[in-house]
Amino acid sequence: MGTEKSEISLMTPYNLGKFNLSHRVVLAPLTRQRSYHNVPQPHAILYYSQRTTKGGLLISEATGVSDTAQGYPDTPGIWTKEQVEAWKPIVEAVHAKGGVFFCQIWHVGRVSNFGFQPNGQAPVSSTDKGLKSQIRANGVDVAEFSPPRRLRTDEIPEIVNDFRVAARNAMEAGFDGVEIHGAHGYLVDQFMKDQVNDRTDQYGGSLENRCRFPLEIVEALVDEIGADKVGIRLSPFASYMDSGDSNPEALGLYMAESLNKYGILYCHMVEPRMKTVGEKCQTHQSLLPIRKAFKGTFMVAGGYDREDGNKAIANNNADLVVYGRLFLANPDLPRRFELNAPLNKYNRETFYISDPVLGYTDYPFLESIAQISN
Ligand SMILES: Cc1cc2nc3c(=O)[nH]c(=O)nc-3n(C[C@H](O)[C@H](O)[C@H](O)COP(=O)(O)O)c2cc1C
Numbered sequence: 001m002g003t004e005k006s007e008i009s010l011m012t013p014y015n016l017g018k019f020n021l022s023h024r025v026v027l028a029p030l031t032r033q034r035s036y037h038n039v040p041q042p043h044a045i046l047y048y049s050q051r052t053t054k055g056g057l058l059i060s061e062a063t064g065v066s067d068t069a070q071g072y073p074d075t076p077g078i079w080t081k082e083q084v085e086a087w088k089p090i091v092e093a094v095h096a097k098g099g100v101f102f103c104q105i106w107h108v109g110r111v112s113n114f115g116f117q118p119n120g121q122a123p124v125s126s127t128d129k130g131l132k133s134q135i136r137a138n139g140v141d142v143a144e145f146s147p148p149r150r151l152r153t154d155e156i157p158e159i160v161n162d163f164r165v166a167a168r169n170a171m172e173a174g175f176d177g178v179e180i181h182g183a184h185g186y187l188v189d190q191f192m193k194d195q196v197n198d199r200t201d202q203y204g205g206s207l208e209n210r211c212r213f214p215l216e217i218v219e220a221l222v223d224e225i226g227a228d229k230v231g232i233r234l235s236p237f238a239s240y241m242d243s244g245d246s247n248p249e250a251l252g253l254y255m256a257e258s259l260n261k262y263g264i265l266y267c268h269m270v271e272p273r274m275k276t277v278g279e280k281c282q283t284h285q286s287l288l289p290i291r292k293a294f295k296g297t298f299m300v301a302g303g304y305d306r307e308d309g310n311k312a313i314a315n316n317n318a319d320l321v322v323y324g325r326l327f328l329a330n331p332d333l334p335r336r337f338e339l340n341a342p343l344n345k346y347n348r349e350t351f352y353i354s355d356p357v358l359g360y361t362d363y364p365f366l367e368s369i370a371q372i373s374n
Contacts, residue, residue, distance in 0.1 A: 008306075008310050008337065008338070009024070009310050009311075009313035009314040010023060010024045010025055010306070010309050010310050010313055010321065010334075010337055011023045011024070011025075011334065011337065011338050012024065012313070013055070014297075014319055014320065016057065016100070016265065016266065016297050016319075016320070017228045017265045017297070018228060019057070019100045019176065020055060021055050021056065021057055021100065021320070022053065022054060022055025022056065023053070023055065023056060023334050023338075024309075024313050024319070024320045024321055025056065025309070025320075025321060025323060025327075025333060025334040025337060026056075026057045026058070026059065026299060026320050026321065026322040026323065027051050027056070027057070027058040027059060027322075027323065027327050028059060028301055028322045028323055028324035028327060029059045029060060029061055029062055029104040029179065029181070029233070030061050030324055030327075030328055031061045031062050031072065031075055031352070032047070032061055032351070032352065032360060033072060033073055033074045033075060033352045033353070033354060034074060034354055034355075034356060034360060035061075035074050035075060035076035035077075036074050036354070037074070038064060038070060038074070038075065038076060038077040038083065039076065039077075039082055039083055039086050040076045040083065040086040040087050040090055041086070041356065042089070043356035043357070043360065043361065044090045045089055045090050045093045046093075046361045047360055047361050048060075048090055048093065048094050048099075048101070049093040049094060049096070049097055050331035050332075050361060050365075051327060051331050051333075052093075052094045052097040052098070052099035053097070053098070053099065053334050053335075054097065054098030054099070055098060055099075055100070056098075056099050056100070056334060057099070057100045057101075057102070057320065058094060058099050058100070058101050058102070059102050059103075059104050059179055059268075059322070060076075060101065060102065060103045060104050060175075061075070061076065061104065062075065062104050062105075062106040062181050062186075063075070063076045063077060063078045063103055063104060063105055063106065063166070063170075064076070064077035064078065064079065064105075064106065064107070064108075064166075065077075065078065065079060065105050065106065065107050065159075065162040065163050065165070065166035066079050066107065066159075066162040066166075067079065067117075067118045068107070068117060068118065068121075068123070068124055069106060069107035069108060069162070069187075070108065070112065070116045070117075071108035071111045071112030071113070071116050071123070072108070072116075072352075073354075074354055078103065078105065078166050078169045078170055078173065079162070079165065079166060079169065083169075084169045084172055084173045085173075087103075087170075087173035087174070087175070088173050088174055091173055091174035091175055092174060095174065100176050101174075101175055101176055102175060102176060102177045102178060102179050102231060103170040103173070103175040103177075103178050103179070104178075104179040104180075104181050104233065105163060105166045105167065105170065105178055105179070105180060105181060106180075106181035106186055106187070106188075107159065107162070107163075107186065107187040107188070108123070108186045108187060109123065109124060109125040109126070109148065109186055109187030109190045110123050110124075110125035110127070110129075110130065110131055110145060110148035110187075110190060111123075111131065111145065111185060111186055111241050112145065112146070112148075113144055113145050113146040114146045117146075121149075122146055122147060122148055122149040123145070123146060123148045123149070124148060124149055124150075124151050124155075124159075124187075125148035125149070125150060125151065125187065125190050125196075126150065126151065126187075126190045126191045126196060126197045126198075126199055126203065126204070126213075127148065127150055127190065127196055127197060127198050127199070128147065128148055128149060128150040129148075129196070129198065130145060130146070130147040130148060131145040131241060131242055132145075132242070133145065134241070136352070150199070153201045153202070153203065156203060156213060156216075157216075159187070159213075160213070160216045160217050160220050161220070163180065163217045163220060163221065164217075164220040164221060164223075164224050166178075167220075167221045167224050167225050167230075168224055168225065170225075171225050171229070176229065177225070177228075177229035177230060177231065177265065178221060178225065178229060178230060178231070179231040179232065179233055179268065180214070180217055180218065180221065180230070180231070180232040180233065181233055182214050182232050182233055182234045182235075183233045183234055183235035183238065183270055184235055184238060184240045184241065184243075184270075185238070185239075185240045185241025185242065185243035186241070188213065188214050188217065189234075189235065189241075189243050190243060191203060191210055191211075191212075191213040191214065192210050192211055192213075192214060192234075192236075192245070192251060192255075193210070193243045193244060193245040193251075194210065194245050194246050194247075195239075195242070195243065195244045195245060195246065196242065196243050197210050207250060207251065207254050208254075210251075211251075211254060211255060211258060214232070214255070215258055215259075215262075218230065218232065218259065218262050218264060219262065222262050222263075222264065227262055227263045227264050227265065228265055229265065230262075230264040230265055231264060231265050231266040231267070231268055231297075231299075232259065232264065232266075232267060232268065233268040233269075233270070233301075234252065234255055234267065234268070234269055234270070235269070235270035235274070236248040236249075236251040236252040236255070236269075236290075237252075237270070237271075237272035237274075237275070237283075237285055238270055238274055238275055239275055240275070248272070248285070249285070249289065249290075252269070252287070252289075252290040253289060253290055253293055255267075256290045256293040256294040257293055259294065259296070260293075260294065260295045260296075263295075263296070264296060265296055265297060266296050266297040266298070266299055266319075266320075267290075267294045267296060267297070267298055267299070268299040268300075268301065268322060269287050269290060269291075269298070269299070269300055269301070270300075270301050270302045271287060271300060271301065271302035271303060271304075272285035272286065272287065273302060273303055274301075274302035274303060278348075280302070280303040287300060287317070287318075288317060291317060291318065297319045297320065298318050298319050298320075299318060299319065299320040299321070299322050300312060300317070300318040300320075300321055300322065301321075301322035301323075301324065304321050304322075304323060304326075305326070306337045306340070309321035309323070309337075325346045326343060326346070328346055328351070328363075329343070329344045329345060329346035329347070329363050330343050330344050330363065331363055331365060332365045332366055335366065336366060339366070341366055344363050344364060347359055
């Protein structure tokens with residue numbers, strides 16, 4: 001096992017606004033479907049604290065802003081008092097180890113069905129175009145979607161307000177800030193992408209109109225909790241959940257430039273090579289023009305390993321690198337990168353099961369592997 005310590009760019013400190021990070025390896029938002037009945041559970045205390053380092057940044061799994069926001073079993077929410085209280089000990093555990101913890105807030109929009117909706121109503125979206133059934137990430141289950149109901153223009157401020165209240169609740173739960181989930185074909189993305197949004201009001205048509213909803217959310221959050229605590233995740237190049245765009249470069253640039261006006265803390269972009277959440281592909285498209293346009297902290301995600309993450313930092317293509325599957329399977333990922341130690345392999349089959357331990361908190365640390373092999 002390589003245990004040589006070497007100075008690598010990924011392990012250098014970085015000031016994320018007022019947060020003094022000790023390294024650049026960020027925990028990606030990862031849905032784990034272990035928050036029974038949408039309430040975070042005590043087993044998440046161990047899960048997140050295992051992945052906490054002093055001065056490390058963690059982003060929580062996607063967390064629903066309201067009872068219409070849900071589309072997957074047992075994903076957490078942050079719209080009730082009970083949910084806020086349940087998050088508190090999890091956030092406290094991360095803080096006790098010196099971590100910085102942002103809450104990713106989302107609304108799935110049309111990626112849902114009657115079964116997840118209050119009173120069995122239709123999911124809401126920018127459109128009334130439905131989604132085809134899809135094989136779930138485990139490769140076995142089929143996700144069924146119900147035809148969505150297009151939000152009326154006068155209902156949109158209510159959804160913006162749900163995001164505002166969720167951000168307020170996240171601060172009440174102790175989080176250091178909030179990340180708007182504007183990626184991967186969920187509600188915010190359903191407004192931005194021209195292959196989904198077919199509205200004719202001020203929220204559809206031109207780039208400016210399609211980006212109005214996300215920017216209204218940004219504005220509400222900046223007003224509610226302060227720009228220094230707001231980040232956003234975007235995936236202009238992805239077409240996950242039938243949410244492609246005819247000009248992703250223009251969309252990404254328009255958002256970066258518009259976000260500059262609000263001075264938010266960070267922009268977190270998914271790499272063009274991630275056309276879907278789990279598969280890397282070859283592409284000539286690049287985030288560099290967007291990186292150059294955005295004035296705040298720029299985070300990148302999608303298919304990174306130690307080597308190319310290091311390069312991204314060394315070449316100044318990003319300020320922070322976000323790791324999903326590798327961090328899921330390696331609770332001590334920053335340390336392994338520092339030591340250039342071998343990595344545990346992730347097991348897709350346990351990504352989304354409801355077991356409170358299996359595939360969740362039982363991935364071994366380097367120390368325990370060393371003990372077993374001694
Ligand atoms: C199990 C799993 C759950 C995920 N959940 C979320 C989520 O809640 N929010 C989100 O923005 N992305 C989510 N993603 C996408 C990851 O954050 C990340 O962008 C993706 O895995 C690609 O990065 P990686 O190659 O480092 O894994 C999820 C991915 C996986 C594998």
